[in-house]
Amino acid sequence: MIRIQELKKHYLMGDSLVKALDGVSLHIPPESFVSIVGPSGSGKSTLMNLLGCLDTPSSGSYKLDGIEVSSLNDNQLAEIRNTKIGFIFQGFNLVSKLTALENVELPLIYSGCSAKERLSRAKEALAKVGLGNRLNHLPTELSGGQQQRVAIARALVSNPPLILADEPTGNLDSHSGQEIMQLFKDLHNLGNTIVLITHDNSVANQAQRVLRILDGQIVEDKEVS
Amino acid sequence: MGVWQAFRMAVKSIRSNKVRSFLTMLGVIIGVGAVITAVAFAQGSTKQITDRISALGTELVQVSITGRNTNRDITLKELEEFTLENEQKIAAMSPLISSQYTVKAGRNSVDTSVKGTTYDYSKISKQDIAAGRYISDIDNEYRQKVAVIGSRVKDELFGEEDPLGKTIKMESQIFVVVGVLDELNQGQQGTSDDQVIIPITAAQRLMKNTSIRNYSFLAASAEDVDSVMDVLTEYLTGVYGSSDMFRINNAAQTLDTLSSVTDTMMTVLGGIAAISLLVGGIGIMNIMLVSVTERTREIGIRKAIGAKRRNILAQFLIEALIVTGIGGMIGLLLGTSAIWLIGKIGIVPAVYSPLWMILAFGISLLVGVVFGMFPANKASRLNPITALRHE
Numbered sequence: 043m044i045r046i047q048e049l050k051k052h053y054l055m056g057d058s059l060v061k062a063l064d065g066v067s068l069h070i071p072p073e074s075f076v077s078i079v080g081p082s083g084s085g086k087s088t089l090m091n092l093l094g095c096l097d098t099p100s101s102g103s104y105k106l107d108g109i110e111v112s113s114l115n116d117n118q119l120a121e122i123r124n125t126k127i128g129f130i131f132q133g134f135n136l137v138s139k140l141t142a143l144e145n146v147e148l149p150l151i152y153s154g155c156s157a158k159e160r161l162s163r164a165k166e167a168l169a170k171v172g173l174g175n176r177l178n179h180l181p182t183e184l185s186g187g188q189q190q191r192v193a194i195a196r197a198l199v200s201n202p203p204l205i206l207a208d209e210p211t212g213n214l215d216s217h218s219g220q221e222i223m224q225l226f227k228d229l230h231n232l233g234n235t236i237v238l239i240t241h242d243n244s245v246a247n248q249a250q251r252v253l254r255i256l257d258g259q260i261v262e263d264k265e266v267s
Numbered sequence: 268m269g270v271w272q273a274f275r276m277a278v279k280s281i282r283s284n285k286v287r288s289f290l291t292m293l294g295v296i297i298g299v300g301a302v303i304t305a306v307a308f309a310q311g312s313t314k315q316i317t318d319r320i321s322a323l324g325t326e327l328v329q330v331s332i333t334g335r336n337t338n339r340d341i342t343l344k345e346l347e348e349f350t351l352e353n354e355q356k357i358a359a360m361s362p363l364i365s366s367q368y369t370v371k372a373g374r375n376s377v378d379t380s381v382k383g384t385t386y387d388y389s390k391i392s393k394q395d396i397a398a399g400r401y402i403s404d405i406d407n408e409y410r411q412k413v414a415v416i417g418s419r420v421k422d423e424l425f426g427e428e429d430p431l432g433k434t435i436k437m438e439s440q441i442f443v444v445v446g447v448l449d450e451l452n453q454g455q456q457g458t459s460d461d462q463v464i465i466p467i468t469a470a471q472r473l474m475k476n477t478s479i480r481n482y483s484f485l486a487a488s489a490e491d492v493d494s495v496m497d498v499l500t501e502y503l504t505g506v507y508g509s510s511d512m513f514r515i516n517n518a519a520q521t522l523d524t525l526s527s528v529t530d531t532m533m534t535v536l537g538g539i540a541a542i543s544l545l546v547g548g549i550g551i552m553n554i555m556l557v558s559v560t561e562r563t564r565e566i567g568i569r570k571a572i573g574a575k576r577r578n579i580l581a582q583f584l585i586e587a588l589i590v591t592g593i594g595g596m597i598g599l600l601l602g603t604s605a606i607w608l609i610g611k612i613g614i615v616p617a618v619y620s621p622l623w624m625i626l627a628f629g630i631s632l633l634v635g636v637v638f639g640m641f642p643a644n645k646a647s648r649l650n651p652i653t654a655l656r657h658e
Binding site: 094096116123129131136148151 | 272279280283564565567568569570571572573574575576577578651652655
């Protein structure tokens, strides 16, 4: 699924060279549930951006679903993001003027899906996250937990091989957070590949496998029972 | 993603910001509305003038004596003899002196144009009489104080009464109404229905002015116009010793001059149009830039879930196009109403110019593309990572 070789991301901040990611090699097989944990500044956001094809590495190789993505251009990356990755963010990142249904439809609009298919798939995805009765609500009319469910439905709707979640419980109370984590476990059991990025060990330990990152390098790789 | 989807997204975004969208449109609305109204006004007044000139006929040659303090002036008698000598070419000749007077009859009064002339003026002005008779050569010979009045003057002074034989007063001189002119312009003010015609001899006395500076010649046919102008020039140069002392005009020539003036007027209006639409366009660009900044996060989300650069570009460009398009439509509607109103009030006749309407609307769309391009391009180039972090 994901195969990373010596991935590096260096950039200049002022005069000093920042090694945000300094030689990371990683293999994540399909149908795994992996969490990447580390304190702020450890390079996990950089890794997340690279895994999410939002950014390109300074050097190294990144194969996603068999495609070498480290050297693609903007438009090609957009297409990869559209078809191969489902994003879930800490701040939900829903378009505030669109209803739950319209938000979930967005990725399909950009992939050129027909209106009819879009609607049925979006409804199906919302039903999967337990929001089948909130289709026409605006994000502001939904609770934080519900907004995150809409975001998860949006990530699922195009059946991407990889679901990438960045601090998905960070803005939620512990109860909603636990519900979202349960949803991730359910999705994993249904065969989805999930990579979850967090700074919270208790969240990270709910995954199958935990990767600890510090100073741009993976310092621990352990299986959780 | 199809154009239709982009269109729907743009409409949604415009509708969620109604007041701002309307204010953005205002520049285009005013621009387009003003342009087509101004053009219609210009074309309307041109039409009005051209109609009046061509109503006089292209066989008409007008002479005005411009030189002052000359040793000798041409007299009416001399020109009458000249006309007789050239009667194959010249069908009619009449002198004209005119001035504005307050004309009274009983308690009623009206301000109108009073013209002193001769019988031939009826042929030259192509305005016959509806009742009574025209002023005659005998009236002129005996300095009769008689008058032929236009329909507006009749209505204002006598209403439904028969004016023939009644008297009117100008500067305390009394004139007898002997005829009423045909109504040619629905009795409107300032037209040939709004005048009083009196014998030139009586007019010279009334206006305390003996020098006649305007003469009209009617050529026997349109082909004779050039030769009439030639003999007149030759004759008058002989009398005055210089061709600077008089001017000879023909309606056809006047129309030519006028059309070049109109062209200039149109060019000036076109320039103003361009400037007003440019200002509108800058307004659109300004608001679009604000909108892009405001929606940076939304753009980031869209890019993260797979929107390509051209998807974002299309969304913002179509948004700009819709704003200018709707603005242009409203402008067209307002402008057309304004033209209709101007025509209704009767300032100038309403002239609807489809060419200018299409042009103004087309330019407004062009403004949308040109000024929407910069903000749309800016939006499409946003980096998704930084856009997502934007608060």
